[in-house]
Amino acid sequence: MSLLAVDGLSKTYRPPGRPAHQALADVDLTVDKGEVVGLVGESGSGKSTLLRCVMRLVQPDSGSLAFDGRNLLTLGRTALRGYRREVQMVHQDPAGSLNPRMTAHQLVAEGLLVHRRDLPAAARREQVAELLETVGINPAHQHRHPASFSGGQLQRIALARALAVAPRLLVCDEPVSALDVSVQAQVLNLLLDMRERLGLSILFVSHDLAVVDHLCSRVYVLRSGRIVEEGPREQIFTAPRHPYTRQLLDAVPDPDRAPGRV
Numbered sequence: 267m268s269l270l271a272v273d274g275l276s277k278t279y280r281p282p283g284r285p286a287h288q289a290l291a292d293v294d295l296t297v298d299k300g301e302v303v304g305l306v307g308e309s310g311s312g313k314s315t316l317l318r319c320v321m322r323l324v325q326p327d328s329g330s331l332a333f334d335g336r337n338l339l340t341l342g343r344t345a346l347r348g349y350r351r352e353v354q355m356v357h358q359d360p361a362g363s364l365n366p367r368m369t370a371h372q373l374v375a376e377g378l379l380v381h382r383r384d385l386p387a388a389a390r391r392e393q394v395a396e397l398l399e400t401v402g403i404n405p406a407h408q409h410r411h412p413a414s415f416s417g418g419q420l421q422r423i424a425l426a427r428a429l430a431v432a433p434r435l436l437v438c439d440e441p442v443s444a445l446d447v448s449v450q451a452q453v454l455n456l457l458l459d460m461r462e463r464l465g466l467s468i469l470f471v472s473h474d475l476a477v478v479d480h481l482c483s484r485v486y487v488l489r490s491g492r493i494v495e496e497g498p499r500e501q502i503f504t505a506p507r508h509p510y511t512r513q514l515l516d517a518v519p520d521p522d523r524a525p526g527r528v
């Protein structure tokens with residue numbers, strides 16, 4: 267059984283005074299336990315809408331969503347709270363998603379305060395320091411505010427914050443696209459390391475195919491709200507079947523043909 271199963275999901279936005287827009291049309295997607303699954307598509311293809319449905323922030327019009335066999339569309343308030351611990355999201359822009367008035371310690375401790383109320387304060391402090399160390403942030407800096415960290419360090423703190431509540435699925439929405447290329451690789455390797463160590467499942471959304479190639483074992487290609495292709499990474503990257511996938515691949519810059527190279 268898949269950890270996450272999206273089946274026939276559709277969503278049409280109906281903004282008042284503007285034409286309706288179908289953002290998702292009959293989308294099927296699964297993420298198995300311990301699997302890293304990529305979802306690619308250009309801007310406006312519906313990636314964020316799908317993630318928001320998975321996070322239960324947007325109500326789909328039809329279809330089903332299940333997590334570990336549980337129907338997500340009928341969860342009551344308490345069960346939804348439990349689900350929101352099991353699934354954590356890492357956003358594109360850590361500077362925008364982390365409260366600038368909180369310290370790194372407070373940011374990581376927040377989830378523990380909500381979801382692990384039983385934890386004594388000393389154990390919580392210890393766990394926060396451990397988490398920061400795990401993601402490569404010196405715990406000696408834990409009382410600093412976001413403004414004193416770099417973008418890459420902030421994304422590490424965001425990751426520590428997500429991991430604090432021991433999620434089973436990490437939903438990543440373009441988590442490295444705001445970072446320098448050298449820092450991107452560090453954060454991606456950290457994600458792979460976390461998957462290895464904690465057995466995490468990851469649903470990774472990106473418009474950047476090079477990043478998906480580095481990280482994911484299976485890939486879905488979304489275009490105008492529809493999945494046009496799905497398959498193992500090697501197949502998608504070496505023998506794409508859909509012309510849109512080929513188009514996306516052709517748009518990836520080839521480092522060997524970068525200006526200045528011979």
Ligand SMILES: Nc1ncnc2c1ncn2[C@@H]1O[C@H](COP(=O)(O)OP(=O)(O)OP(=O)(O)O)[C@@H](O)[C@H]1O
Pocket residue numbers: 279280281287288289307308309310311312313314315316473
């Ligand atoms: N709340 C909303 N009301 C109306 N239309 C919306 C709303 N949210 C998204 N849309 C539209 O739905 C379509 C899909 O948007 P979505 O944000 O899911 O795409 P995306 O692939 O994540 O794009 P991006 O990479 O630019 O974030 C777009 O055409 C967008 O304009």
